[in-house]
Structures are given as C-alpha cells and as structure tokens.
Amino acid sequence: MYYYNFNGATLVSLIPLEGLGPEAEPSNSWRLFAAVPGDPVLGRASFKVTHLGQLTGAGHGLEALDASRLAQVQVDERIARAVEDGRVTAVNISRPGWEKLVKWSPSSGKKRVNIVAIGDVGSTLLTGLKLLGGDVISSIGICDLSEQITARWEFEMGQINLPWDYNVFPEVEVISQENLFDCDMFVFVASKGIPPVGSQVKDVRMAQFEANAGIVKHYAKLAREKDFQGLWCAVSDPVDPLAKTAYLESNKDGNGAWDGQGLRPEQVQGFGLGVMNARAAYFARRDPRLASFLTEGRSYGPHGTGLWVANSIQNYDEEISRELTQLTVTANLKMREIGFKPYVAPALSSGALSLLLTLRGAWHCGSVFLDGVYMGVKNRYTPAGVETELLPHIPDQLFGHIREAAEHLKTIL
Structure with a gap:
C-alpha cells in the first residue's frame, strides 16, 4: 500500500x-x-x-x-x-x-429543504415532510410558477401545529428561484405534460421525459451557477433518466462541453424506487405465495420499465419474482383504471418518506450512480459517503435482471 x-x-x-x-x-x-x-x-x-x-x-x-x-x-x-x-x-x-x-465532509444538524413545484405531488410531499420531518428538517422553502399556489400552501402549512407546542414542525416559507439552492436538499417535483386519466399512453413515465428533461436542465445549470453542494433530488417522472440529466447538464460549460465542474454523481439521487418497493409489499401482504418479499425481498432498477422485484435474496424464485414484478410495474395503470392519477403513494413512499430516511442517514430505496446510470438500489448516506447495500451473493438470474435494467437505462440516456 x-x-x-x-x-x-x-x-x-x-x-x-x-x-x-x-x-x-x-x-x-x-x-x-x-x-x-x-x-x-x-x-x-x-x-x-x-x-x-x-x-x-x-x-x-x-x-x-x-x-x-x-x-x-x-x-x-x-x-x-x-x-x-x-x-x-x-x-x-x-x-x-x-x-x-x-x-469535504457532511454538515451536521438539521437541514434546509427547498421544493420546486407544488402541484398534486409536491403538495402531498410537502405535507409529509411538514408532519414527519421535525427531527431532521430546520425549514422548508417552496417555489412554484404560480404565486397563488405558493401563497395557499404557505398559509395551509402555517396552520398545522400541535396545541401549546408550536416548534415541533418545520416552518414553510415561499422563496424565489434565485434562492432555490440556498439549502441542503433540493427537491425537483416539477412536471409538464402528464397524460390525462383515460389516455391510451402505455408508458406514462417515458411520455414525460422530453418535456421534463428541459425543465431539469434549467435547474441543473442553476445549481452549477450557485456552486450547490447539497443533494439534488429527482422525484418527477421518469425519475432515473431525469437524475442523469441533472448530473450531465450541470457539468457542461456555456458551450455545452463537459468540464466536470458541476454536480458530482453522488450529489444527485432519484426517488422513485420507494413506491415500487411499497407496491410490491402491498401485493405480498395479500398473497401468501408472495409473502417472502416482506422479510427477504429486494427491488432493483428504475421507477417503471426495467424494474425487477426479487421475492427473496436467500431463496430466490424466478417465477414468483416475475409475477410480483409485473404486479408492481402495472400498479399505476390499475389506479388510472379506477379513474384517478396515481400520485399520493409516490409522493409519500418515494418522496417524503424516502427523503426523510435519506436525511437521517438510514437505509432507503433510491437511484444512485452505478455503471454509468442512476440505478435503484438499497442505499444510505454515511459520513464516509454513499453506501450501497453489499450482499454476500446475488443469484445469477437476479443479477442478470439487474444488468438488464442498467442496459435499458443506457438506451434512454
């Protein structure tokens, strides 16, 4: 040595x-x-x-x-x-x-969180952070194109409190775009062109990529200009390609050439796997054949096509895993068939709950930079850096699916 x-x-x-x-x-x-x-x-x-x-x-x-x-x-x-x-x-x-x-070393103490876009997902995510984040969040900034929307949610959040103990929950305040990166955690929830309920679009997430990537580029470059040193969180769909877009675009100079002066890969994480893992648990709790997932299972890959849910690490079963994966990947379509946009569970399981686990340094489901893409895995932030779960052995069939997920993401970006 x-x-x-x-x-x-x-x-x-x-x-x-x-x-x-x-x-x-x-x-x-x-x-x-x-x-x-x-x-x-x-x-x-x-x-x-x-x-x-x-x-x-x-x-x-x-x-x-x-x-x-x-x-x-x-x-x-x-x-x-x-x-x-x-x-x-x-x-x-x-x-x-x-x-x-x-x-570089991580800062200690409670963190400032700023959120851009307070629509259906953003407002639900905000509510979760407000109610559950008092132990790790000092305050929350909200920003949206509509001043009416931010005024509403500042007013609503300000009236959520416990009697006689008024400092339990983090304060919420309206901020401008110029102050978006004066924080420790930036949460991107902006979205454009979500296909309406009843549309014939089969891959709703990928239909949003081109429009949302354009918005991501703007905020990635803004993070570069501000020399942002916190965590850039992609919550909007498609989560994993948008996370990579943020990383790549922030590292381009004014002529579009790569210079490596923007966000480091570990400063960006995609938050979409949390709800996929939770959906797998939903189905596993309702079918004894799938129940092994609840104690032995894992989820890998993107928030959508390419995801693979393993029923068990110790006793992997290809067919059971395939069935559980299919149920999980199509769960959002089931909600659309009922007649509603599937945003509440994603906003909480992938959004608020996963973001809070991240701030606490706890294990969570999220997309980190591996093999040149943002791959959804079990991970956590530690004083020594991002830690991805290291298993003693991943069965060959399962590892093959993980590799297929990575190759699929490479075809997108």
Missing part, C-alpha cells in the same frame, strides 16, 4: 501515484481516502468502500452490489480494519476536481 498526506488528509493507493509528493506515514485521522481509477464522466466521484475489491475500481459497476463478484485484494491491516469500520471513502482520481473531495 502507498500512503500520501494530501491536502491535510491521508490518501492511500494500491499503486504508486505521481504528482502527490513522497510517500508518508498515514495520519491518525478518523477517515481515510482511497484513490481509485474510474471514468471521469461515467464513473462515480466518491463512495463508501465496503469491500476491499472496490479499491481496484470495481466500485463503479454493478459488481459493487455483490461481494461474490468482487476480487480478493491483499492490503495491510490498517486499511482492512478501516474498511471493516466503515472509515474509507473511495475517490475517483480521474475526475476533474477530485482533490476537493478529501476536504
């Missing part, structure tokens, strides 16, 4: 690195940084190391989810123990500006 004291931090590498000065004894700091290779655009900028095999650069791909697909790497006891203790952050040294990452 090779150690360098770099920018006041300990940087470790499997191979010698040029331009970082002479090797040095590692400091006694709590956190260690591991220099890993990776694509400057489609690789992750940083992540929490959970397996020594990820030090080779394998942490950028889907193999990061499965310990049995990662190489065994020989390291000294210091690094092995640090990885075991969750104290190692991998840094992609091929990415522009990587040097800044060894000085």
Whole structure:
C-alpha cells in the first residue's frame, strides 16, 4: 500500500501515484481516502468502500452490489480494519476536481429543504415532510410558477401545529428561484405534460421525459451557477433518466462541453424506487405465495420499465419474482383504471418518506450512480459517503435482471 498526506488528509493507493509528493506515514485521522481509477464522466466521484475489491475500481459497476463478484485484494491491516469500520471513502482520481473531495465532509444538524413545484405531488410531499420531518428538517422553502399556489400552501402549512407546542414542525416559507439552492436538499417535483386519466399512453413515465428533461436542465445549470453542494433530488417522472440529466447538464460549460465542474454523481439521487418497493409489499401482504418479499425481498432498477422485484435474496424464485414484478410495474395503470392519477403513494413512499430516511442517514430505496446510470438500489448516506447495500451473493438470474435494467437505462440516456 502507498500512503500520501494530501491536502491535510491521508490518501492511500494500491499503486504508486505521481504528482502527490513522497510517500508518508498515514495520519491518525478518523477517515481515510482511497484513490481509485474510474471514468471521469461515467464513473462515480466518491463512495463508501465496503469491500476491499472496490479499491481496484470495481466500485463503479454493478459488481459493487455483490461481494461474490468482487476480487480478493491483499492490503495491510490498517486499511482492512478501516474498511471493516466503515472509515474509507473511495475517490475517483480521474475526475476533474477530485482533490476537493478529501476536504469535504457532511454538515451536521438539521437541514434546509427547498421544493420546486407544488402541484398534486409536491403538495402531498410537502405535507409529509411538514408532519414527519421535525427531527431532521430546520425549514422548508417552496417555489412554484404560480404565486397563488405558493401563497395557499404557505398559509395551509402555517396552520398545522400541535396545541401549546408550536416548534415541533418545520416552518414553510415561499422563496424565489434565485434562492432555490440556498439549502441542503433540493427537491425537483416539477412536471409538464402528464397524460390525462383515460389516455391510451402505455408508458406514462417515458411520455414525460422530453418535456421534463428541459425543465431539469434549467435547474441543473442553476445549481452549477450557485456552486450547490447539497443533494439534488429527482422525484418527477421518469425519475432515473431525469437524475442523469441533472448530473450531465450541470457539468457542461456555456458551450455545452463537459468540464466536470458541476454536480458530482453522488450529489444527485432519484426517488422513485420507494413506491415500487411499497407496491410490491402491498401485493405480498395479500398473497401468501408472495409473502417472502416482506422479510427477504429486494427491488432493483428504475421507477417503471426495467424494474425487477426479487421475492427473496436467500431463496430466490424466478417465477414468483416475475409475477410480483409485473404486479408492481402495472400498479399505476390499475389506479388510472379506477379513474384517478396515481400520485399520493409516490409522493409519500418515494418522496417524503424516502427523503426523510435519506436525511437521517438510514437505509432507503433510491437511484444512485452505478455503471454509468442512476440505478435503484438499497442505499444510505454515511459520513464516509454513499453506501450501497453489499450482499454476500446475488443469484445469477437476479443479477442478470439487474444488468438488464442498467442496459435499458443506457438506451434512454
């Protein structure tokens, strides 16, 4: 192992690195940084190391989810123990500006959350954050094209309180677009051109992509201009391609050329898998054949086509998983058949509840940057970076579906 004291931090590498000065004894700091290779655009900028095999650069791909697909790497006891203790952050040294990452650390205390677009989804999400987020949210800013809408929801939210204990819930205030990125968490809920109930559009989510991508570009560039260092959250459909749009567009200069000076991949997350996981649980609770999902199951992939629900990690069954996946993917169409837009469960399960779990550093369902796309997996934010669940072994058939989901997302963007 090779150690360098770099920018006041300990940087470790499997191979010698040029331009970082002479090797040095590692400091006694709590956190260690591991220099890993990776694509400057489609690789992750940083992540929490959970397996020594990820030090080779394998942490950028889907193999990061499965310990049995990662190489065994020989390291000294210091690094092995640090990885075991969750104290190692991998840094992609091929990415522009990587040097800044060894000085970055998450802020403590309650967080400011700003939401753009307070329509059906936005207002429901806002209500959830207001009622449930007092432990992690300091205040909530709301912004919409309609001043009438924001005035209404500021007025409504201001009148939600417990008697004689008026500081339990976070305050809600109207903000301008200029102040949207004065926050720790930016939540994008804007949407344009949602197909009406009764339309013949089969893939409602993808029908929204072109229109919503244009809106995302605007807010991605605004985040770049403001040097936003918080979390950019995509909640609007199609969640996963919009998350990638935000990441890519924020890293383009005025001429449209990539320069890597915008949002880092881990600063963007898609919030769509939460409701898919909850829908799978809905069906699993009502059919004993599917019940294994409730204690052993997982959901992977995008919010829509490409999703795969595994009935069990320990006792994977392809046919049961296929049935549960089909029920989950088409649940939104069932709601449309009843005659309503399916927005309440997504706004709460994918939106408010998942956002709060994220702020608490808890495990949740969301799309993080893996294999060059935003892939829905079980993950959490830790002091050492984004951690994706590492399973001892993912069955070959299931891993094949995860890879198919990633390839499907690559065809979109």
